[in-house]
Amino acid sequence: MVRFLRPFSRAVTYTRWLHLFVAILWPALWFFVISELPGFLGAAAVLALAALVPAVRTVEGLQARLLLLGLRHDDDAGRVVAAPSVTWSDRGRTALWLETRLLLGSLVAFLTFHLPLLSADLVRGSLGDGPALSPLLRIPGHHGWYTLLAPLPLLALAAVVLGAGELITVAARRLLGPSPAQRMAALEERTEQLLERTRIARELHDSIGHALTVAVVQAGAARAAADPAFTERALAAIEGTGRAALEDLERVLSVLQERDRRVGARPTLADADRLLESARAAGATVEAKVTGPLERLPGPVSREGYRILQESLTNVVRHAGAVPAQVDLRVAADVLVLEVRNPLDGGTAPGPGRGGGLRGIRERAALLGGHAVTGADRGDWRIRVELPLG
Structure with missing residues (x-):
């Protein structure tokens, strides 16, 4: 009742x-x-x-x-x-x-x-x-x-x-x-919103995560070294990395707040030297080999490639520490090949439940029609990404 x-x-x-x-x-x-x-x-x-x-x-x-x-x-x-x-x-x-x-x-x-x-x-x-x-x-x-x-x-x-x-x-x-057409339009709009949120989350994860990793490693190394000169270099590295992260954060927040004023462009692989120097300042020995003109890469490939390289170097600093790392960037006729290797002897691979960055690398590659391979390879930890240029 x-x-x-x-x-x-x-x-x-x-x-x-x-x-x-x-x-x-x-x-x-x-x-x-x-x-x-x-x-x-x-x-x-x-x-x-x-x-x-x-x-x-x-x-x-x-x-x-x-x-x-x-x-x-x-x-x-x-x-x-x-x-x-x-x-x-x-x-x-x-x-x-x-x-x-x-x-x-x-x-x-x-x-x-x-x-x-x-x-x-x-x-x-x-x-x-x-x-x-x-x-x-x-x-x-x-x-x-x-x-x-x-x-x-x-x-x-x-x-x-x-x-x-x-x-x-x-x-x-x-x-x-x-109507069916309206449902499809609403679904496409919702999909675009979710993709944009995912992209922004990746941007924040890669940029802020990289900056914090470098800052923590540099601060720890400076305290352990107790060397004024080394401390000065560490603070300079922390400052440079922090400024870059603040620029990325300002750009992302501007997108979220839909500001009318112009913001800085997203970094590309043409700015890869900044990432390499940041990793070297954190203690890693990075040897880079670049083949082909990075400045001529298509915008989406160059921007996503930058974030993939950033996350790869962050993994080296965070999980392996002060170890030698090899970076290979090759621009072929129809594909960009990005490979980062570091020995497993000096550190550990990302553990269970800590693969958010690696998942982001694979998702970035898939969105551009490419693919990524991550994992142990002949005593090294390897990240290899191929992105089509077409």
């Missing part, structure tokens, strides 16, 4: 009931004012013509959002579009919606009026008093037990109100909801 009564404590139950009642204004107006054609058929014809007006879909969508979904259903509002009709498919679905609403609203209004009268007829029949009020059912004779049946029409009315409210809401989501 409590489960049955719970919907009647929700305001949306009554707003849906009101929404169905509003649907009969057309046939009522037609019947009482114009009435040259049968009221219901004439109103249905007028509604079919009204559906051709683009703004009608906007009005119906707003009504459905307010009265059918309720003010607390903002998360569900996207399933009902309050926008004008654009295509003939939109107009056709609007016409079908108006006819469905008219038919269901007329039925609910009729039962809303006559079921309470039927309940009153049962009470009057039990008392033997007066003629029938409702044409739904003729009450034969006069019997006292009719009183026991009097609540049944009211219960039936409650079921009709709940069932019709759910049915008209489902119809609104189907007929006033976004």
Whole structure:
């Protein structure tokens, strides 16, 4: 019983009931004012013509959002579009919606009026008093037990109100909801947002993670060395790396805040020397071999290649420490090959649950149509990435 009564404590139950009642204004107006054609058929014809007006879909969508979904259903509002009709498919679905609403609203209004009268007829029949009020059912004779049946029409009315409210809401989501083209556009927009968030997360991880790694390693080394000259060099390295990280952070925040002013361009492989010097300042011995013109690389390849090299060198400093590392950058006719190796004897590979950077490298490569291989190779830890230039 409590489960049955719970919907009647929700305001949306009554707003849906009101929404169905509003649907009969057309046939009522037609019947009482114009009435040259049968009221219901004439109103249905007028509604079919009204559906051709683009703004009608906007009005119906707003009504459905307010009265059918309720003010607390903002998360569900996207399933009902309050926008004008654009295509003939939109107009056709609007016409079908108006006819469905008219038919269901007329039925609910009729039962809303006559079921309470039927309940009153049962009470009057039990008392033997007066003629029938409702044409739904003729009450034969006069019997006292009719009183026991009097609540049944009211219960039936409650079921009709709940069932019709759910049915008209489902119809609104189907007929006033976004078209396939609109769903595809919304899905593409959502996908772009997720990709942008993922890219920004990678940018922050690579840039800030690299800067913090260098700063921690340099600070620890300077404290252990207790050498003023070394400390001076360590502080200079920390300062340079920190400034670069702040520039990256400012650029990312500017994108998030959608500022109008121009911000610095994203670093590319043409700035690879900055990464190499930062790793060397952190204690790693980095030997770099560059083959081919890095400055002529396509923008996306050069930018993502920079981040991949940054994460690779961060892994060397973080997990291996002061060990020799080999960096090989080769620009071929149709592919960029980036390989970073360091011996495993001097440190450890990224442990379980610490492969976020490696996963980011593989994802960056995959987004550009390339691939990445990471793992142990002949006593070394190797990261090899191939990015197509086309």
